[in-house]
Amino acid sequence: MEERRVAETLRAAGAVAASSAPWSRMSPRGGGLRRFARRRSSVAVLLCLPLLALIGGLVLYPALYAVWLAMLNKHMTRFVGLGNFLFLLHRPAFQAVILQSVIFAVSAVVFKALIGFLLAHLLHAVPGRSQRVWRGLLLLPWVIPLAMSTLGWWWLFDPSYSAFNWVLNVFGVPSVPGLGATWWARFSVILVNVWYGAPFFMIMYLAALKSVPEQLYEAAAIDGAGAWARLRYITLPMMRNILSITILFSLIVTFANFDIVRILTAGGPQDQTHIFATYAFVAGIQSGDIPLGAAISLFMLPILALGAVFVLRGITRRSAEQAG
Amino acid sequence: MSSRPSLRSERRWALWGSYAALALFAVFFLTPPVYMLITSLKTSAEIGGQAGSPWVVRHPTLQNYLDLIGNPHFRVFFFNSLKVTLCVVAVSMAISVLAAFSLARMKFWGSGVLAAGVFLTYLVPDSLLFIPLFQIIGKLGLTNNVWCLVLLFPTLAVPFCTWIMIGYFASIPKELDEAALIDGASWMQLLFRIFIPVALPGIIAATIFAFTISWGTLLYPLAYLYSSDQMVLTVGILTELIRGDVFEWGRIMAGSLLAAMPPVLIYVFLMDYYIAGLTAGATKG
């Protein structure tokens, strides 16, 4: 059905093109311009211009400015090169921040991906109408604005009137210091991040699952492939690009996360839940050392960028192979 | 022959297992919103009393909701959010559809690098950008102006939207545009007459993504908007309802749920398109 629509629009497009053709013969100068405009690469660049302007003006330029900021001394009067970064590396407090950021981002992304993958499979197995209901319910965490839902979590964790602890107490389990003790607090901020991000993985994977041709599975079933083999040899290879792009995207934004930790623990207890963005906030904004804050925020960028380039190259290569 | 019923019952058990697992996760996913709903129905006195089960509402009241709906500030926040989001979605989609068309179909020098590079913009966190951006916003005279978000939010939405659209466009068979070009169609005609109509599910998916981002993002409005006629909903709720060390929990939760309504409605109605739209991008990427 879709193909017919395409064919129709195609015919219409051809008709328009034909009717406008005489114009180009009438004015030679306009024709030159028109030829330029019809040249493939110039049109292509023109179409990308808004994107380039947006990224260049509102991301690249301020990012370079921030890099420059990160290389100044505290009062922004002297250029210190990589001094701020070296200073940070030698601080035990910052080493702890690096460790916690890695724990936070990696474990959150792993659980988001696993839960998302599992849920996508479960949903895929459920028939049409009820699938719609389930996936609507399960997508809710991703839909509620994060700052709002984190406030809700905070209220659930509230130390003196924790709704969780009330439930635990009913079952005779002693109260848990959800945000008060190091590992519980780490667990809690990761839990909230997983809660928020897993539905996004779920929906991306579900979309990917739906696009895997059913014939492949039927063929595999005839060949006697079990569930594991189908997963290993059909589902995973078909989903490889989407898996890597969602994990990459999620890893980047999780490393940059601010709202969850800031609202839930503000880095406590004893700085054990600080991650880059929240620590940068304390050092840069609250303690009036903007260059140091910028340096903290920039710290992960080279490492993540390197990883991202590899992942993206892999994706482009695979797409090219598929196309070719 | 005897294997048929057992296969069917096996399937049924698997299905019930799926339902059970889904229900388990649903409890996990829905606990916060449900607790927010419960809290939003309580009075401040009941919340402050901290007595008995927090999961029970003893004196249910809609006062928190009525207060918010009757609050002129809250209405201003809502409409600001709405108009900003609509503009952000329009701007983001225009930018990303044009760019994605170009990057997916009209290879030029550096297009491969650009297509991948766009995604790298997420590497620069907004917590780093907001200070340099304040200078740009200040020079443009847009400080404390809700329209500055129309400039800023696309930076968060466009890369992902572009990626979705590149994927979708790439899934459209090459033969189509070759035929159209031979027939004399211009590139723009190709885009508007063929690609956009065919890629509608992808466009809807990207639109929803842009909507979610610009409805819920906190940091930029938190830093750049300070008067109550310019604020958007997320910041407005935080700043109007939290009074220092006294939290109006009932009203905060009511406000949060009200703020979550528009995106929830969008997802409810457009979910099928969303999934269909992501599909093509998903496998090709």
Added chain:
Amino acid sequence: MAQPGRVSRRTTLCLGAAVSCLPLFHIRTAGAAGRLSVGFWDHWVPGANAVMQRLVDRWAAANKVDVRVDFITSVGSKNLLTIAAEAEARTGHDIQAFPTWEVQDHAEHLAPMDDVVGRLVSAHGRMAPLIDYLAKVDGSYRAVPAISGSQYKPACARIDIFRDHAGMDLQAVFPAAAEMGPGYDSWTWEAFLKAAGQCFKAGAPFGLPMGQTSDAVDWVGALFNGFGAELVNAAGDVTVRSDAVRQVLDYAKRLMPLLPPDVYSWDDASNNRALISGKSALIFNPPSAWAVAVRDNPTVGAQCWTHPPPAGPKGRFTPFLPYFWGVWNFSANQEAAKDLIEFLSQRAQAEALCTASHGYDIPAFAGMLDFPVWAEEGPPKGTLYNYPVRPQHHAAASIAAWPAPPDLAVQIYNQATMTKMIARVAQSGETIERTIAWAEAELSGFRR
């Protein structure tokens, strides 16, 4: 641009001589300049913003200046974000309300206010030395202590619980009168510890946060100051390895088991909730917690009594968190901005602000402590009388990390080094010596 500037500088000199003819002058001077945009602190007490707006409107009308006021909340550190961004971009409001440490941070972008402060002090009495510490940079005042938002954090305790379980009549020891009652001098940190134990046994432990937010840092700062425990001395040397610090950590080790176990994760609202719900006998806070208790839990609210914190071997210290009004030196209308600040700091305006905030706001000038609002607020009547530091308290307004040089102190304060030290000793069970070594490393990193 230079012309009106010179004229108004001359006129401000005249102003010093004749404050009474203030409105007359401004019609000529500031009126020529036209526009002013102000970022004031978004007040927590309902109704306080409206009074501020009215005062500003009155000044604006009298001086024919078009003033736009934005009330910027401190929730989510929004005001800090805005101030940092404005300082970076050299654009934004003319006047900003600067929280406690921010004047020091942005001194190089702030217009000197020595003339205004000088006139205010000569008219309204001296300021707490803490104001000099926070607002004077290189010998010059960079901001004026603000009325709106400045707060003390004395103790707010339950009359009934203290009477029944700690054997102490709060209203008798800390009467709403010009003299403190009998037993005031024995209200020490040791007595506090004993009372904490008794209230803990009675099921109403003290609600003392030990997280990293300002309520926690403030009361712990008063504790450290009371023991004379300086992490960094006034000269900027790290002096954490001292007997005073050991003493204070040892004290904390004895106190912490008498508090709710979850205080390490409390934020600035948790102690309020503990008091309001009736579960706690004492917190350190401005009157906002009591005010909400009166509204939401009146039986508790009527039993609250605000009084000075206990004294240590080195004296009695009441946590003080002043706000400041400052003018950016990139503002195009600095003279008018200074005039507005001076207008708001006059007695009549100050009293209006203090009254509108139900006594929450604290003027920095000694001559303004006779406003009747603190004696009249209730129930119980007089509960806020001892909220401002009064001469009979023999207490100093102080802040955590004082007297370290402010650029170090701000980091000690915001990174909550002191509460983290206590948490290490009392929660994680580390030895005092190891905790001190940790703090030494931490503090040396602040000096960069």
